Each structure stands twice: as C-alpha cells, then as structure tokens.
Amino acid sequence: MAVFTVVTDTDLAQWMRHYDLGEIVDFRGIPSGIENSNFFVTTTHGAYVLTIFEKLTAEQLPFYLDLMRHLASHGVPAPDPVPRNDGALFGLLHGKPTAFVTKLAGSAELAPGVEHCAEVGQMLARMHLAGRDFEHRQPNLRSLGWWQQTVPVVLPFVGDAQRELLEAELAHQTAFFASSDYAAMPEGPCHCDLFRDNVLFAPAAPDTGHSVRLGGFFDFYFAGCDKWLFDLAVTVNDWCVDLTTGRLDPARTEAMLRAYQTVRPFTPEELRHWRDMLRAGAYRFWVSRLYDFYLPRTAALLQPHDPTHFERILRERLSGTDTLSALSSCN
Ligand SMILES: Nc1ncnc2c1ncn2[C@@H]1O[C@H](COP(=O)(O)OP(=O)(O)OP(=O)(O)O)[C@@H](O)[C@H]1O
Ligand SMILES: N[C@@H](CCO)C(=O)O
Secondary structure, three states, X not given: OOOOOOOOHHHHHHHHOOOOOOOEEEEEEOOXXXXXXXXXEEXXXXXXXXEEOOOOOOOOHHHHHHHHHHHHHOOOOOOOEOOOOOOOOOEEEOOEEEEEEEXXXXXXXXXXXXXHHHHHHHHHHHHHHHHHHOOOOOEOOOOHHHHHHHHHHHHHHOOHHHHHHHHHHHHHHHHHHOOHHHHHOOEXXXXXXXXXXXXXXXXXXXXXXXOOEEEEEOOOOOOEEEEHHHHHHHHHHHHOEOOOOXXXXXXXXXXHHHHHXXXXXXXXXXXXXXXXXXXXXXXXXXXXXXXXXHOOOOOOOOOOOOHHHHHHHHHHHHHOOHHHHHHHOOO
16 A cells, blocks of 8 residues: 555544544545555545645645645536635644545546547646636646756666666757747646546436546646646556557547647647657656656555556657647647
8 A cells, every 4th residue: 555654543533623524434545646645534524535745845735735726616627625624725744744635536447448538638628728827836846857857866777778768868858848849838737647547537427428427637746837738748648558569549649639629729839849748748757657666665555657668658759650640630
C-alpha cells in the first residue's frame, strides 16, 4: 500500500474534530498511487478522500486546492476540498499538509475506447478554458527546470543508450522551450498528469445516446501552469497508446484530438510542434519514473511504475510521423 504516513484510529478521531462531517463509518488506506498517502473515509455525512501530502508544502498546496474548487464551480467535475471548521482547506497531520476532498463516483477505465478518449479530450479543453480566470499562477514543478536538475541524478544508474537519449532529448527540449513558437503557445492551469488512473467514469444514464459518462478528473497535485498542448500531449501519450509498442492508436488519438478541438481549436504554433510536445510529455514521465525507480522512498507497499514504458514511447515519438497527420487532419 502506498501509505507513507500511517494514520491510527486515534489520529483520525482527533483529526475529525476539525470538521463537521459526522461519525466515521469506514476508514481504509488506498493501495494505489505513488506520491501521497491516501485514505477513503466514509462518514455519516458522505464519502471523502483524506490525502496526506508527502512532498508538497503548505505554501504550494493552496494552488491545487483552490484550483479544484475553481474548476468544480466552473462545471469541470473535480474533487471539492472540504473546509475545516476554521475555514481552512487543509491542516497538518503528523506535521504534513493534509486535506479532505469529496470522493468522486465511478471507476477508472484502464482499457479506454474512442468514446472514453473523446470524453476526456473535450473535458480537458473545457478545463483549460475554465482555468483562464483562475487567480493563482504556479508553474508546473515537473517541467524543464526539474528535468535539468533530475537527469544528472539518474544518469549514473542507466546504460549508455539511455544516457545518450536522456542528454540529447534534454538539449532538444531546452532549445524548444527557448523558441518563439513555444512562447506563443497558449498556457494556463494544466492537470499535467491526466493518466487513465486519474479519471473516473460512471455508468451512462439510459436514453442519453452516450455509451460512457465522465465521472471526473482527480489527483491535481502535479497541476501547474504550463502550455495547454503539453497537458494534451501527456494525456494522449497515456490514453491513446498501444501499451505493447508505444505507438499511438490512430482511432483513439483522432477521437481525443477532434473532441478537444471542438472546444478549443489549435493554433499554428501548436500544429507545428505537436511531436515536440509529445516528446516533452514522454520525457517528463521517463525522467520521473527513472527517479522513483532508482531513488525510491519507503512505503508500506510501493508499486513503482516501469520507466522503460516511457523510454519506448519517447523513441517511438522520435521516429513516428503518424501523430502529426492525426492532428492536422482534425482541421
Ligand atoms: N477524489 C477522489 N474520488 C474518488 N477516488 C479517489 C479520489 N482521490 C483519490 N481516489 C482514489 O485513490 C487512488 C489513489 O489516489 P491518487 O492516484 O491520487 O494517488 P497519489 O499517490 O496521490 O497520486 P499518483 O497517481 O500521482 O501516484 C486513486 O486511484 C483512486 O482510486
Ligand atoms: N502518472 C504518473 C505517476 C505519478 O502521478 C506515472 O504514471 O508515472
């Protein structure tokens, strides 16, 4: 179980005094996830998720919690942080920032079809537009600066072929980030980690004509201001990939991109640099997975993600052209 901080019944009982959430009915650690300690807490008032933030600081947290509130109030289904009795959206438990958010209904779809990809693409574009008037500006903390710091830390652990690719891609991305086309791309609050396991689907209501219904986006704790296209590239790299080869599945990719574009059309700069952005999205997670794999933290049970998956995806995006035509064909 990825529970880094153990919470006893006594800890929880004391913690609950800060909230008006009724009596505890059930309390259990959540085994998935690799960043934070998460618990499902059911009370006589409803179902919640208690998250103890293992890395994020009290200074960083308002961005995420306020963003979730902002999005939820703008029609984007996201967990809503529950205020404490003193009005604060988080407190300290075992010295770490800790928050209660509402539990979303539904379950993750780990083998998505075109309908799931279309739902996610459209909601992602709506989320980007909804974030335009969000007042906080905090950068994506896992962007170029973090890659530049982290790559030298993981290089001693990897083979020659990986070293060469890590260094070459970092140079390419550094130049891309410095370009005028990059500067011209639209940006704003992004999820930055909208993988299949961070989206829930609920059963579609009968007679709606839809086969699937989006339950919500969650795990906003890697969110930050970034290029909207980066957010989409991260999402496509996970939702539309053939898990064996790392190639993009044309039907799912087109479904997601078309749906995104019905809400927010791409700019010329974005069309020109789609593949660079897919590479950036793959690189970000290759580096973080290498870091977590070779420099793991202790947890009661930790399931590290496979770094070679994103190495394969990056190599595939470097060689592929199909992804560019998929995007252009949507115009
Ligand atoms: N608001 C929520 N509503 C419903 N389920 C949730 C919610 N938040 C978390 N969960 C459940 O908890 C699990 C773990 O949460 P999460 O994925 O956020 O872990 P993490 O360690 O914080 O992040 P990461 O995915 O980056 O490792 C999810 O897979 C999901 O089942
Ligand atoms: N989505 C990330 C985990 C951290 O959120 C990954 O698959 O590497």
